[in-house]
Every structure is written in C-alpha cells, then in structure tokens.
Amino acid sequence: MRFVANFEVASDVSVVADGQVLKICDPREAFKALIRNIPRSEFTAPFLLSVHVYFDADALDEAVDAAEDYLATCLNMLAFTTGSAFRKHRIRQIVDAEPSSKSAMRDVRMWSDRIEYDDPQPFLDHEHTKTIERLLEFDIPPAIRRALRWYRRGIDASSPDDQFTYFWFALEIVAEFQKPAAKVNDKCPHCQSALYCEKCETHPQHRPYAKQAIRALLMEADDSCDDATAALLDKTRNSLMHGATLKEIEGSLPDPHESVIDTLGRLLWKALAKQFPREMFDGSLVMGVPSTYVHYKATAVAHIQTVVPIDADGHFDLNFTGMVMAMKPFGPPQSALPSAVRMTSEQLDQLRSLSYQKGNQQEMLERIRQNVREQGGHIYALVISTDMAAIHKAIERGEVGEWQDLFRQFIDTAQVVY
Structure with missing residues (x-):
C-alpha cells in the first residue's frame, strides 16, 4: 500500500x-x-x-x-x-x-x-545552593570537571542513544583518571585466570586496560553492580560505537530497552560522587537524581x-485546514510549588456552584474543584501556583465578588505542598 x-x-x-x-x-x-x-x-x-x-x-x-x-x-x-x-x-x-x-x-x-508548554518541576531551594557551595570547597580535578560536563550533556540530550554515549564518555574519563598504577595479570579469554608464560616462567602483567578500569569503577561505584550488568553496559557501548542504535539492539536489552540508560546514568552519578572527599557526605548535603534520565513525551x-485534497501536481495537500487536534494543558504555565487550602463541606458546595457559573475565573474555579481531597476529617483543595497568585492579587486589591469572598474565608489556611 x-x-x-x-x-x-x-x-x-x-x-x-x-x-x-x-x-x-x-x-x-x-x-x-x-x-x-x-x-x-x-x-x-x-x-x-x-x-x-x-x-x-x-x-x-x-x-x-x-x-x-x-x-x-x-x-x-x-x-x-x-x-x-x-x-x-x-x-x-x-x-x-x-x-x-x-x-x-x-x-x-x-x-x-x-x-502548549511543559512546566518545570519545582525543585531548587536554598539547600541545593548550599550543597553546591560545600562541594566547590573541593578543588575539583580537571578530568572530573570534564566528566561532570558530559554528565550534564547526557541528562540534557533528547536522544536516548546520545544520552548513553555521553554518559559513557564521562565514565571513561573518570575510569582513566582513577586507574590504579599497579599492574594486573593478562587473563585467559575463556576461564579468566592469569596467563602464564612457560619460557619466561612468569605471569605477564600490564596496567589496566580502559575496559578493565571501567569495570573496576562500576563495581566500586555500587556494590549491587555485578558482572552481568557490567557486561550489558559494555555490549551496549560497543553496539552504539559500531553504528547500531538502541532500537536495533532492543532484543538483547532489558524491557524497556531505555532502562539501560538509567542503569548507566545512576552508576555514573555514584562514581562521580565518590570523586569528592568522603567527609563531605555527612548528611548535610541535599542532592537529587531523576526517576528516569530518558525524556518521555x-x-x-x-x-x-x-x-484529503490533491494539488495540481498530483501531490496530497496535508495542511488539513479547519481540522485541529491538540493536547490542552491542565492550566496556565506555572513554575512554583502548588498550595493546599482547607475548607468546610459548605464552602466546598459553594465552590462547586461557582465553578458552574459563567465568569472570568470559571476555568480557575473548575481546576480547583477537580483537585479536592478529604483527609483526616478535613477537606483540602490543591491550587496551582499561578492560580494562587491570582487569588492573592484579587484579595489584596479588595476585589468584590462571590469567589473572592469565598477564598477570603480560608486563604489563611494555604500551605505550600512539597
């Protein structure tokens, strides 16, 4: 077809x-x-x-x-x-x-x-800036600075393939930076035991190869990282570096295949954290990692x-004028945390009634009505930050109206929800 x-x-x-x-x-x-x-x-x-x-x-x-x-x-x-x-x-x-x-x-x-827009996750607070200041007391080596740059690039990359590649760059830099000077034995490719040269009557040794240094770094970063995990990450890296994509090798990856990015990203984060002095992590630092590094849309x-009309050249006109399919956001853009207000059952009934009446703030009242929960014998409504700012502004101006009067009754119960 x-x-x-x-x-x-x-x-x-x-x-x-x-x-x-x-x-x-x-x-x-x-x-x-x-x-x-x-x-x-x-x-x-x-x-x-x-x-x-x-x-x-x-x-x-x-x-x-x-x-x-x-x-x-x-x-x-x-x-x-x-x-x-x-x-x-x-x-x-x-x-x-x-x-x-x-x-x-x-x-x-x-x-x-x-x-129409993607709201950010309200997360940054004073604790994070204090954590950064504390970490910057350590004179970060240039190699670790480069690794931190690739970690940042990996978080931001939109393509899962790019994310894995950038995380791997950072991992290689850290592994090379902390690679031990002590030599290791050459190993048998089959049983992994130390090889022995009969003529020299000795075990040949060399400094750890990059692959060996990366494996050692992964094992050191997380005790739960086993040989199977290290082998999976190395196999994925080899496939990507030789021109394959995650989609092409998804049959050999865990389901979902994007989870390999989260595995690498979390191990890398732990490896980077271990490059800072241990005494800094005394419980006072506030740091976060995402539930997933992959950007889902x-x-x-x-x-x-x-x-579907056809133009003079016989090609389809795909403008579809007059037909629109769109995803509407829940409310206006917001960047701050929402708040919760406590109300009585009578006040909730009044809110419901007002949300069905035509007016400039009907959409706002409808959003608030849809986010009502009963907990501990009290009724709470979640109010997004943009709506809360509009409510405070109307009350501070002394605006007169049913919904303004309603919110004046319980605005002092508002608490930011973390």
Missing part, C-alpha cells in the same frame, strides 16, 4: 524560495520526499521545513516505523551534503495514498500538536477518515 507521511523538520537552512518544492527520489524507488519552507507569520516561532515522504508499507499501523526510517535517510543525506543541522520536529499525519477511485475518503493517522494519535 502507498502512504504519505507529513513531517516538520527543524533546520538551520531553508529552501531559497518559499513557493519552491524540492524533490528527492530514491533511485531504488523506495521513497519520494518533497521539501518546502513553512513560512512564518510570527518570527518568535522556530523555522521549520515541511517534508512529505511517499513510501510503501503493508498497513497503516506498520507505516510509522517505515516513515521514520525514510525520513532519517533524507536528513542524514541533507546534513552530509550541506553541512547543516536537520532535526525531526514532529510528525503530523500519515495518509493512505493508495490510488483509488472508489471513494474520496481516506484513512489518516493524525498526531496532535505537542502540548506524551502525544495523542487519532485514526480518522476524511477527504
């Missing part, structure tokens, strides 16, 4: 004319790609290229992976031939492009726009049937 996928691509370069369409035709006829600019009316938005990829697949459900592979081929060659950056921004649709005259309706798999996908 024939399909067409609609991608948006972030790039440092653009097509020389907004109306111009560039075409890449695979010599083996595996795919065809059409590239054009997406003109911007607001220049605060990032510039994007539109890339439509025509290809064959067995079914719509199986077309996603094929589309991603063909897009990667196009972007790799674009980067190779131009020396410029190309990065997938998002996929919009995959449309059944099979020639047919029976019906104008076509099957479409449609992805929503990304959620939520999106919504719909399977619909609709009419």
Whole structure:
C-alpha cells in the first residue's frame, strides 16, 4: 500500500524560495520526499521545513516505523551534503495514498500538536545552593570537571542513544583518571585466570586496560553492580560505537530497552560522587537524581477518515485546514510549588456552584474543584501556583465578588505542598 507521511523538520537552512518544492527520489524507488519552507507569520516561532515522504508499507499501523526510517535517510543525506543541522520536529499525519477511485475518503493517522508548554518541576531551594557551595570547597580535578560536563550533556540530550554515549564518555574519563598504577595479570579469554608464560616462567602483567578500569569503577561505584550488568553496559557501548542504535539492539536489552540508560546514568552519578572527599557526605548535603534520565513525551494519535485534497501536481495537500487536534494543558504555565487550602463541606458546595457559573475565573474555579481531597476529617483543595497568585492579587486589591469572598474565608489556611 502507498502512504504519505507529513513531517516538520527543524533546520538551520531553508529552501531559497518559499513557493519552491524540492524533490528527492530514491533511485531504488523506495521513497519520494518533497521539501518546502513553512513560512512564518510570527518570527518568535522556530523555522521549520515541511517534508512529505511517499513510501510503501503493508498497513497503516506498520507505516510509522517505515516513515521514520525514510525520513532519517533524507536528513542524514541533507546534513552530509550541506553541512547543516536537520532535526525531526514532529510528525503530523500519515495518509493512505493508495490510488483509488472508489471513494474520496481516506484513512489518516493524525498526531496532535505537542502540548502548549511543559512546566518545570519545582525543585531548587536554598539547600541545593548550599550543597553546591560545600562541594566547590573541593578543588575539583580537571578530568572530573570534564566528566561532570558530559554528565550534564547526557541528562540534557533528547536522544536516548546520545544520552548513553555521553554518559559513557564521562565514565571513561573518570575510569582513566582513577586507574590504579599497579599492574594486573593478562587473563585467559575463556576461564579468566592469569596467563602464564612457560619460557619466561612468569605471569605477564600490564596496567589496566580502559575496559578493565571501567569495570573496576562500576563495581566500586555500587556494590549491587555485578558482572552481568557490567557486561550489558559494555555490549551496549560497543553496539552504539559500531553504528547500531538502541532500537536495533532492543532484543538483547532489558524491557524497556531505555532502562539501560538509567542503569548507566545512576552508576555514573555514584562514581562521580565518590570523586569528592568522603567527609563531605555527612548528611548535610541535599542532592537529587531523576526517576528516569530518558525524556518521555506524551502525544495523542487519532485514526480518522476524511477527504484529503490533491494539488495540481498530483501531490496530497496535508495542511488539513479547519481540522485541529491538540493536547490542552491542565492550566496556565506555572513554575512554583502548588498550595493546599482547607475548607468546610459548605464552602466546598459553594465552590462547586461557582465553578458552574459563567465568569472570568470559571476555568480557575473548575481546576480547583477537580483537585479536592478529604483527609483526616478535613477537606483540602490543591491550587496551582499561578492560580494562587491570582487569588492573592484579587484579595489584596479588595476585589468584590462571590469567589473572592469565598477564598477570603480560608486563604489563611494555604500551605505550600512539597
């Protein structure tokens, strides 16, 4: 079956004319790609290229992976031939492009726009700055500074493959830095016992190889790290360095295969922590590690049937004007911690009533009503920081109204929720 996928691509370069369409035709006829600019009316938005990829697949459900592979081929060659950056921004649709005259309706798999914004996790506090000041009392060696840089790059990297690679760079730097000067025996590749030279009547020795130093570092960083874990990390590193991807070797990795990144990241963090004087970790330092290093993104996908127009050149017009699929955030952007307010059952009934009335703050009242819990014989409502700021502002201004009067009754019970 024939399909067409609609991608948006972030790039440092653009097509020389907004109306111009560039075409890449695979010599083996595996795919065809059409590239054009997406003109911007607001220049605060990032510039994007539109890339439509025509290809064959067995079914719509199986077309996603094929589309991603063909897009990667196009972007790799674009980067190779131009020396410029190309990065997938998002996929919009995959449309059944099979020639047919029976019906104008076509099957479409449609992805929503990304959620309007991602709120940060309220986490930083005075304890963290004090911890940093305490750690900086130690004169950090240049090698460990470089390793810390790669750890930071690994946390921030959007691709799981890049995250693993950057974490491994940091691990190698630390391992080389603390590699012992004492020599070790050469080992038999089968039984791992020390090799013996009959002519010299001795066990050949050498300084630890990089692989041996890394294994020793992993074992020292965490007592629970065993030979199987070290072998898994080393095998993953070898596969990535020889051109494979985590997706390609996922059959040999734990499920989910991204968990290997968390394993390496946590071991690396422990190895880095051990480079600081032990006496610094007296219980006064406040440090954190994420529940996962992998950056997961939520999106919504719909399977619909609709009419897809065709332009004068016979290509599908995938603008889908008038049809919007979007993920709406729970509330306005926030960066601070939420608060909890305590109220009576009568006050809760009044809040419910007000949340159904039309008004400027109906959405805010609805958000608060949806986050009500009963605990210890009391009724608590969670109020996000942006809404709490609006409530405080209205009360401080002396605004008159039913919802303002309601919150005046229990605003003094508000406590920040950690």
